[in-house]
Amino acid sequence: MKNEMQQYDYLIAGSGLAGLYAAFVASKYGSVAVVTKNKVSDSNTYYAQGGIASVTDNEDTPEFHSNDTITAGRGLCNPVAVDTLVNECPLRIKELIEDGMNFDMSGGVLALGLEGGHRRRRVLHAGGDITGRRISEFMTGQILSNPKITLFENHQALEIILDGKGDGGRCLGLKVWNFDTGRVENFYAGSTIMALGGASAIYSRTTNPQSSIGDGVALCYNAGCQIADMEFIQFHPTTLYSPDNKSYLISEAVRGEGAHLLNHNGERFMVNIHPLAELAPRDVVAQAIEREIKRDPHNRPYVYLSLKHLDSEKIRRRFPHIFQKCEDLGIDMRDKVPVAPAAHYMVGGVKSDIDGKTSITGLYVCGELASTGIMGANRLASNSLAECIVFGYRAVMSAKEHQASNLFAQESLDRYVGSATEPQYYIDSTKQDEYFRIREQISLIMTRYAGIVREREGLESALAELEQIRESLFAGDCGREFYSSISENLIIVATLVVSGALYREESRGGHFRSDYPKENIFNLFHTIQQKGKMNGSLSANWYASVKRPMPNNRKEITPKKQNNRIMTHNSLIDKIIDLAIEEDVASGDITTNSIILEKTKATAVFKMKADGVVSGISIIKRVFEHLDKNVIWRPFVKDGDSVNKEDVIVEIEGSYRCLLTSERIALNILQRMSGIATLTAQFVKEIEGTDAKILDTRKTAPGLRVLDKMAVAAGGGKNHRMGLYDMVLIKDNHIKIAGGIKNAVSQVRENINMGMKIEVETSNLDEVREAVECGADIIMLDNMDNDTMRRAIEIIAGRAESEASGNMTLDRVKEVAMLGVNYISVGALTHSISALDISMNVTVIPDN
Numbered sequence: 001m002k003n004e005m006q007q008y009d010y011l012i013a014g015s016g017l018a019g020l021y022a023a024f025v026a027s028k029y030g031s032v033a034v035v036t037k038n039k040v041s042d043s044n045t046y047y048a049q050g051g052i053a054s055v056t057d058n059e060d061t062p063e064f065h066s067n068d069t070i071t072a073g074r075g076l077c078n079p080v081a082v083d084t085l086v087n088e089c090p091l092r093i094k095e096l097i098e099d100g101m102n103f104d105m106s107g108g109v110l111a112l113g114l115e116g117g118h119r120r121r122r123v124l125h126a127g128g129d130i131t132g133r134r135i136s137e138f139m140t141g142q143i144l145s146n147p148k149i150t151l152f153e154n155h156q157a158l159e160i161i162l163d164g165k166g167d168g169g170r171c172l173g174l175k176v177w178n179f180d181t182g183r184v185e186n187f188y189a190g191s192t193i194m195a196l197g198g199a200s201a202i203y204s205r206t207t208n209p210q211s212s213i214g215d216g217v218a219l220c221y222n223a224g225c226q227i228a229d230m231e232f233i234q235f236h237p238t239t240l241y242s243p244d245n246k247s248y249l250i251s252e253a254v255r256g257e258g259a260h261l262l263n264h265n266g267e268r269f270m271v272n273i274h275p276l277a278e279l280a281p282r283d284v285v286a287q288a289i290e291r292e293i294k295r296d297p298h299n300r301p302y303v304y305l306s307l308k309h310l311d312s313e314k315i316r317r318r319f320p321h322i323f324q325k326c327e328d329l330g331i332d333m334r335d336k337v338p339v340a341p342a343a344h345y346m347v348g349g350v351k352s353d354i355d356g357k358t359s360i361t362g363l364y365v366c367g368e369l370a371s372t373g374i375m376g377a378n379r380l381a382s383n384s385l386a387e388c389i390v391f392g393y394r395a396v397m398s399a400k401e402h403q404a405s406n407l408f409a410q411e412s413l414d415r416y417v418g419s420a421t422e423p424q425y426y427i428d429s430t431k432q433d434e435y436f437r438i439r440e441q442i443s444l445i446m447t448r449y450a451g452i453v454r455e456r457e458g459l460e461s462a463l464a465e466l467e468q469i470r471e472s473l474f475a476g477d478c479g480r481e482f483y484s485s486i487s488e489n490l491i492i493v494a495t496l497v498v499s500g501a502l503y504r505e506e507s508r509g510g511h512f513r514s515d516y517p518k519e520n521i522f523n524l525f526h527t528i529q530q531k532g533k534m535n536g537s538l539s540a541n542w543y544a545s546v547k548r549p550m551p552n553n554r555k556e557i558t559p560k561k562q563n564n565r566i567m568t569h570n571s572l573i574d575k576i577i578d579l580a581i582e583e584d585v586a587s588g589d590i591t592t593n594s595i596i597l598e599k600t601k602a603t604a605v606f607k608m609k610a611d612g613v614v615s616g617i618s619i620i621k622r623v624f625e626h627l628d629k630n631v632i633w634r635p636f637v638k639d640g641d642s643v644n645k646e647d648v649i650v651e652i653e654g655s656y657r658c659l660l661t662s663e664r665i666a667l668n669i670l671q672r673m674s675g676i677a678t679l680t681a682q683f684v685k686e687i688e689g690t691d692a693k694i695l696d697t698r699k700t701a702p703g704l705r706v707l708d709k710m711a712v713a714a715g716g717g718k719n720h721r722m723g724l725y726d727m728v729l730i731k732d733n734h735i736k737i738a739g740g741i742k743n744a745v746s747q748v749r750e751n752i753n754m755g756m757k758i759e760v761e762t763s764n765l766d767e768v769r770e771a772v773e774c775g776a777d778i779i780m781l782d783n784m785d786n787d788t789m790r791r792a793i794e795i796i797a798g799r800a801e802s803e804a805s806g807n808m809t810l811d812r813v814k815e816v817a818m819l820g821v822n823y824i825s826v827g828a829l830t831h832s833i834s835a836l837d838i839s840m841n842v843t844v845i846p847d848n
């Protein structure tokens, strides 16, 4: 029988917030189909309680939000993804509100909740504690009233339709099981966006609905996508304990309102474990509860959440539905509530970039299914609804570009449809019971061996048991039988979690190994699993440092002690400022504090003592704010402005003590950064009129790179890589050991993220030829004279970009630029700087 066929511009799978929001955005650009396996409301989204984290308050900043996210992520966050989340979410929220979504208000402003790991109130909520239901109903209303969107309930995605396999493949749409007709339908689309949610319902105790079993992971895995960090399953610390395993979430926001966790001796055990006590990150709280449960001599599988000391009316108003649920079960929320952890959130998922792209053309992922790296090793509370809207939006935008560039070829679809002779799915209802039996077995295996606490032996047993289930499933020939297929999907997802957990021989975030109870600070890595490489034989790569099996003929090099954490610029700047204050002020400015009264106020004026380009204005503001957050700041210029001797660039008012104590640090930063910006501007001016751009290098002051590079940008230069982690530059020593440029490029290419550029250093024309032939993106012409460089550019002939490097001076730079290179890198910008002279004068404000 031939498949039914539907064709749309955008095919969205899943009707949680990520899918609904993506459909809503995509409808502005074409026809949209949404397929979802049950009713539209059957999703994790619908059950979300606490809310959606976004910076909306003046006291909060994206940097604070980013810091909290990265802290919870235990070193594995992708800082670019985090920056994207925290900076774009406020805009998406604003649009949602303009479109009519009602969040709870208090005193005319958005009411903001506080949740674990957040150092500011920033969680918007709706209906008190039914944010998910409200947002899901709101988005469903938008979808149903939109003529460009067709919603298909009871349609379960079964398989990704591919033209070609694996990395080179192109997605043409989905094979979808229609429960109403009992048949498979093929949905074809220019772009397919998978928003199929998480997998926590593969555990027995879970907060998720039963549909949340990782279908998206299994489908993408089968199609050849890379699956990242599946071992990180977040266990929500506080779900209402009931012996029948029906866990109902007691939102983190309840602890945010001040509820205490008590053990069976009535002790607040979190106080001794983490400075944030009950509001510590979820992994910390869940593991602590698990320990308390194991310690209880009476084997009671819960602890208590105590609200006795709180205003009970306020609690009832703020959490009406949780209150009601407890009451229905005969539990008085004004007293104490029995709670235990339950599987809650899939931190890993299908690896994608920040635009939702996977390794398959035309296939995008977003929401809980995607692993962009925002969550690192542990999700910060209420970041996931935020993720859905920010990355649902971005996935559509990149899908739209894909449509526009017409990468989706109708011929490819016609060819596929014309030749679709593969066996069809069918259903054998006698297999249904077997499916439920397998599901039950898997949830027990996962809970027993791959729960909050794991260890090698248990994980190996889990793998063996999963393998047995797989073997028995395929003992008979099931072909494409529906129940066997979805059983196999369950086995795949469980195996991915267990394999990841086995491979990760450390404890980090949502993954705790009792046999490796510490974080391995020497080796920060992501586990990446791809079809054909399961059961621990993992290929691992990402934007951070990687751990991967070394080929047999090479010895693994023991990593030296190193700090692998990738920090956002903002957190690095905070660290630099903290260090500078520690170095200069330490226990206090004894001279100033002896002479100047605390209450004395003063004004400080920063004045130029030389012409130049200023940089560091926003940084020194932070220096003063570190010591007095009430300083009044009046800048007259911004970074990158040209200034003249005698110009006043900033005036600042605040505590006299703070101004004097901060003076040296502020001047050191401002003078150094302005010196770099000024020199960069001279180089940029010198090559004006050519197409070349001035680049910086890694020759920066140790620890100060982020500031040095900001200053280069202020001077009009372009930043080269920030460090060894964000771009590939193959240098002579790499080439030597790899046995040539070609080998080096192909070894690197196997291991890097899609879209990451490869630069190769060359020192002669033969090397230039080799680099061009093996497809390097940028070719560095290192220490070549002008004539050799000219010939190199002729050889490259536009097939790669070129970068001139080595001994670039102001005298020479113009000639080099005129040769037609794309970039000129200048180490001197940051290694040979002279500070720009700037003064700070302080005037006391008379006491009135």
Ligand SMILES: Cc1cc2nc3c(=O)[nH]c(=O)nc-3n(C[C@H](O)[C@H](O)[C@H](O)COP(=O)(O)OP(=O)(O)OC[C@H]3O[C@@H](n4cnc5c(N)ncnc54)[C@H](O)[C@@H]3O)c2cc1C
Pocket: 013, 014, 015, 016, 017, 018, 019, 035, 036, 037, 038, 040, 041, 042, 043, 044, 045, 046, 047, 048, 049, 050, 051, 052, 053, 131, 132, 155, 156, 157, 158, 195, 196, 197, 198, 207, 208, 209, 211, 212, 215, 216, 249, 344, 345, 366, 367, 368, 369, 381, 382, 383, 384, 385, 386, 388
């Ligand atoms: C109880 C609970 C409380 C939570 N509270 C919060 C909170 O306060 N704040 C927060 O930020 N996050 C919270 N979360 C997490 C958050 O709700 C989810 O991470 C987020 O909603 C995921 O959205 P999504 O659209 O990616 O996936 P989902 O909302 O899970 O949607 C996935 C969709 O895909 C469908 N689907 C699955 N498989 C198939 C298939 N094969 N074919 C077709 N359709 C399929 C599902 O039916 C569903 O419609 C909570 C989660 C739970 C369970």
